[in-house]
Amino acid sequence: MxxxxxxxxxxxxxxxxxxxxxxxxxxxxxxxxxxxxxxxxxxxxxxxxxxxxxxxxxxxxxxxxxxxxxxxxxxxxxxxxxxxxxxxxxxxxxxxxxxxxxxxxxxxxxxxxxxxxxxxxxxxxxxxxxxxxxxxxxxxxxxxxxxxxxxxxxxxxxxxxxxxxxxxxxxxxxxxxxxxxxxxxxxxxxxxxxxxxxxxxxxxxxxxxxxxxxxxxxxxxxxxxxxxxxxxxxxxxxxxxxxxxxxxxxxxxxxxxxxxxxxxxxxxxxxxxxxxxxxxxxxxxxxxxxxxxxxxxxxxxxxxxxxxxxxxxxxxxxxxxxxxxxxxxxxxxxxxxxxxxxxxxxxxxxxxxxxxxxxxxxxxLRSRWVNPSARKDLSGLLLSxxxxxxxxxxxxxxxxxxxxxxxxxxxxxxxxxxxxxxxFAPAMFGGMYWKQGNHAGAVAGLLGGFGVWLFTLLLPSFAKSGWIGKGFVEDGLFGVDTLKAQALFGLTGMDEISHCLFWSLLVNAGLYVAVSLLTKPGAVEVTQAERFVDVFRRPGDGGASARLWRGSASATDLVALLERFLGPARAQQQLAAYARTRRLDDWKRLPADADFVQFAETELSGAIGSASARVMVGSVVQEEELGLEEVLDILDEASQVRAYSRELEAKSKELEAATAELRAANDRLLELDRMKDDFVSTVTHELRTPLTSIRALSEMLYDDPRIDLNERKRFIGIIVTEAERLTRLINQILDMAKLESGRAEWTNGAVDIVAVVRESMDSVGQLFREKGVELATCLPESGPIVLADRDRLTQVMINLLSNAVKFVPAKAGRVTVAMVTAAGEVRVEVADNGPGLAADECEVIFEKFRQGGNTMTDKPQGTGLGLPISRQIVEYFGGRLWVESEPGQGARFLFTVPLPAEQDNNQDGDN
Amino acid sequence: MAHKILIADDEPNIVISLEFLMKKEGFVVAVAGDGEEALAKVAGFQPDLLLLDVMMPKKSGFEVCEALRADNANAALKIVMLTAKGRDTEVAKGLALGADAYVTKPFSTKDLVAKVKSMLGIV
Amino acid sequence: MSRVRHTSAVRQRLVALGLVGLPLLTFPLVSLPGGEIGGVPGLFWYLFGIWGGLIGLAAWVAERRGG
Structure with missing residues (x-):
């Protein structure tokens, strides 16, 4: 061993x-x-x-x-x-x-x-x-x-x-x-x-x-x-x-x-x-x-x-x-x-x-030995x-x-x-989650539960050990059968622990709840109940708790009390820390207000427990007893304040959201403003460019009468062309502005679309002949009738044709106009054999002032507004305008105009 | 020896007028129709002064100006920027990029000639 | 604010685990496992398995960041 x-x-x-x-x-x-x-x-x-x-x-x-x-x-x-x-x-x-x-x-x-x-x-x-x-x-x-x-x-x-x-x-x-x-x-x-x-x-x-x-x-x-x-x-x-x-x-x-x-x-x-x-x-x-x-x-x-x-x-x-x-x-x-x-x-x-x-x-504390008025340091005694x-x-x-x-x-x-x-369970859980649980209830519950525990578990264990008689276990208390310690009221079939747990917690919780509901709590209890149950909801524990105390105190007395129970060194350390939380350099200047009394009581609680601390603080301050009604009023008010502050929080959130919306709206406006600014700047550029040539050439002609006649003719020709370009530009800008603002005048009526196409071709025929470009057609004798503004439709057609003739090569150029009726709409197509467009250009050319390709030679003819205007017009009629093209393959401009519904039916009937 | 001027603009009619104007004043003139051409002509033609339009295809006037100023060989080249956009920011941008002067279209021919001459040191 | 909310979400998930665990670890369910697996009684496996599973889930819920 x-x-x-x-x-x-x-x-x-x-x-x-x-x-x-x-x-x-x-x-x-x-x-x-x-x-x-x-x-x-x-x-x-x-x-x-x-x-x-x-x-x-x-x-x-x-x-x-x-x-x-x-x-x-x-x-x-x-x-x-x-x-x-x-x-x-x-x-x-x-x-x-x-x-x-x-x-x-x-x-x-x-x-x-x-x-x-x-x-x-x-x-x-x-x-x-x-x-x-x-x-x-x-x-x-x-x-x-x-x-x-x-x-x-x-x-x-x-x-x-x-x-x-x-x-x-x-x-x-x-x-x-x-x-x-x-x-x-x-x-x-x-x-x-x-x-x-x-x-x-x-x-x-x-x-x-x-x-x-x-x-x-x-x-x-x-x-x-x-x-x-x-x-x-x-x-x-x-x-x-x-x-x-x-x-x-x-x-x-x-x-x-x-x-x-x-x-x-x-x-x-x-x-x-x-x-x-x-x-x-x-x-x-x-x-x-x-x-x-x-x-x-x-x-x-x-x-x-x-x-x-x-x-x-x-x-x-x-x-x-x-x-x-x-x-x-x-x-x-x-x-x-x-x-x-x-x-x-x-x-x-x-x-x-x-x-x-x-x-x-x-x-x-009750004995004379620690007379509260004596100023003796008790911290050593406490430790002992x-x-x-x-x-x-x-x-x-x-x-x-x-x-x-x-x-x-x-x-x-x-x-x-x-x-x-x-x-302890009923008093603890009730204390944390049920404000109505009160002192009388807790005492009753604990006494009842503890009594049942003693009778059904501890004393029987003594009896089993032979220390006391077994009568109350085997025959019941006073010989009453229903009071057998481990079979109360005849409850059998459970082991002793379950039996005790069942009865003791039943009595304990029952008394706790019943007595709590039947008696009135004291003012202090109500305050504490609020602090315990709502501990997560009152982060600062400010306002209300300070107002729950009323009376007069002397700071010196409170400090003396703290020094007695905590020891002078520790007390002063805590006081200094507390003073700092109140933004005071010197704790000696602390006012003897409710908050300070609260602090002193809490500090003392750490040393001697809350109950004794309350007694001690009570001995040095003159406290005005608050009535229960008053305490309840203050707590009510406090909870109302909390409700208000939650409302305020909600309101401020709403405000924040509104502010964010306003900011977004403002951003959109700024963006629009910037776009408008860009547009104006572009228009300015487009107007100034022809003006530049006009002004420079006129000035030179004016300043120098010796320029020879051929140069003069050439310059004046340019001036005329640029003046025309300027006029066209101004017209189109105005036109565009009218279309965009919805103020354009429309005279809609039944229009024979084939007739419109033929007329348009006639009016630009001269351009084609001058450049030697072939204009081919693939049109029905008389096309479908659509609901549209005849002049506007002509404007679109002329724009597409003059675009086409501008980009095709002279002599070898060829432009084809075709028309198909399908799926409730008429589709008109203007195809050329020009240089074509890259994929990214196919959308860009419909933006204002954006022209396709290198237009060096023909620049004065284009304003960069023709296609955007045409698209606006076609879309007004309910159709679409787009281009299909690949570089080197020519371009096909297509637009559709929907057929009126009854026309559709008539056609069906004819067929 | 006559000073050499390069005109870079994509508007043919403006080019015609500028070319005529400068030739009449006795300068040797070359013409470029876009930014890239302008850069190539600066290297080949070695002008003393460049009349440079801002809005040009391929390379904008700003880009041309920046590229020219990045090369020390062109330190002596005077650059006059021409623009039809009269915004202050554009003027500031051009000067910041190393242009020597900025002229807004439409311009007075007399003023332009005077400016060109003074920049080239001809009184 | 979000920290508080996160904490409360973690706590609620743990409570839910507890509410699931109680019936799993009491009668009548604990009377069901019988027989043996690898020589070890089924009840032994069952109790330690469920118990360990609850602990594992709790650890996952409690230690997960950001969740």
């Missing part, structure tokens, strides 16, 4: 390592380089896995099969409802809440009664759980020492006491560094995260060793177990357990929120709300991984020891030892110690804060109280462990503890 001294040294050495980790964490926090990352936060949540998980899960699996998993599935599901946790964190930060007792007390009017009640429930529910951890440590010592500790052994020789003492020192050192309990214990969190990793690796090591070392892997293990009907029974869950399966999921889901240590780690120690995002999946993943080998270990233990009376709760240690793996057993021992240590430290810190702030302080509370809680745990021994009241405590803290 392993030497006892060696094991003891190893244990102390491991705790020393935790010290080192915690010191490192604190040092880094002091240096402003926090090591609390999202991953560390998520791992620290695994303080949930105590020695009860480490050793006890295997034991549960040997009797209940896979149902032990419910204890870990519940927290997984609750973490997915992370929005609840986020709200708890946000409220706690805003209100400087330091424990779950403070949370509930603060919400229901900063009530000392509630704070005390919650603390008592937590202490009664959880101290035995601490005892269970010590028992696990003790039992693991026995196993690795190999000699059961004699119960008659004097307490001072007990190694468990030594361990408990080290834990107390650790907790005092790292848990009470600051007075302000809202200050985080980063060193402790780091140590907890570290121990979480250690216990996980230790458990996995044992699991892998047993599964793959002792047995031939998972399937081998399961197959061997399946051979025994006794064990094969564990492979499935039968429907008779369905109730307790769900109950355990609900119970553990509540425990992950409301166990004091979980509240401490999850809410109070949270550094950054965004860490929750990692924890939501990483912590459940941790739970899954640590549970993979629980069931295999249980089966392995049962197979290996063949039901040989070995305690299943010790399989994690005894299996490696039986296989001679002493080193692994020691590692497992460290893992178990680790799990117990983490739980004890955090739970003790959480409980000591509650005991100090919610039980001891109210009593102290907290340290004393830590010591007492651990001693209580140790005492319970020594007294209870193997009694059921200790071994069954895990779920009993869970059920106790589940009683």
């Amino acid at each position: 392993i030497s006892g001294w060696f094991v003891m040294l190893l244990a102390i050495g491991y705790l020393g390592l935790l010290f080192a980790v915690a010191r490192f964490g604190d040092a880094r926090a002091d240096a402003g380089k926090s090591i609390i990352t999202a991953n560390v936060y998520a791992l620290s949540l695994a303080v949930y896995c105590t020695s009860w998980t480490f050793y006890g899960s295997v034991g549960r699996a040997t009797s209940g099969g896979l149902s032990f998993l419910t204890i870990y599935i519940g927290p997984t599901l609750m973490l997915l409802f992370g929005t609840v946790i986020a709200k708890m964190i946000r409220i706690s930060k805003a209100q400087r809440i330091t424990s779950i007792a403070d949370f509930i007390a603060s919400r229901y009017g900063k009530s000392q009664l509630l704070a005390g009640l919650v603390t008592v429930i937590a202490v009664i529910g959880v101290v035995p759980y601490i005892a269970l951890q010590l028992k696990a440590v003790s039992a693991s010592f026995d196993i690795v020492f190999g000699n059961p500790v004699d119960a008659s052994e004097p307490w001072w020789a007990d190694s468990t006491l030594a361990i408990a003492a080290v834990m107390a020192v650790f907790t005092i050192l790292f848990g009470t560094r600051h007075l302000d309990a809202t200050e985080r214990h980063e060193g402790m969190v780091a140590a907890v995260a570290f121990e979480s990793v250690v216990k996980l690796i230790a458990f996995l090591a044992v699991g892998l060793f047993v599964t793959y070392g002792v047995f031939g892997g998972l399937s081998d293990l399961f197959r061997k177990a399946a051979a025994s009907p006794e064990l094969a029974r564990l492979f499935t869950v039968d429907a008779s357990r369905s109730g307790s399966w769900l109950a355990l999921i609900v119970l553990s889901a509540l425990a992950i929120l409301f166990l004091p240590r979980q509240f401490q780690i999850t809410v109070v120690e949270n550094v950054d709300e965004s860490h929750l995002r990692r924890a939501v999946w990483l912590f459940p993943l941790y739970l899954l991984v640590i549970n993979i080998f629980v069931f295999p270990l249980a089966l392995g233990g049962l197979l290996h020891f063949n039901g040989g009376g070995m305690d299943a709760d010790t399989f994690v240690l005894t299996l490696p030892m039986a296989e001679g793996a002493a080193g692994l057993a020691l590692f497992a021992f460290i893992g178990g110690l680790s799990a117990a240590t983490g739980m004890v430290i955090v739970e003790t810190i959480a409980l000591s804060t509650m005991v100090c702030n919610d039980l001891v302080m109210p009593w102290l 109280i907290r340290r004393g509370a830590i010591t007492v809680i651990l001693l209580l745990g140790y005492a319970y462990f020594r007294a209870a021994g193997e009694a059921y009241a200790l071994v069954g405590i895990g779920l009993i503890s869970f059920s106790a803290v589940a009683q």
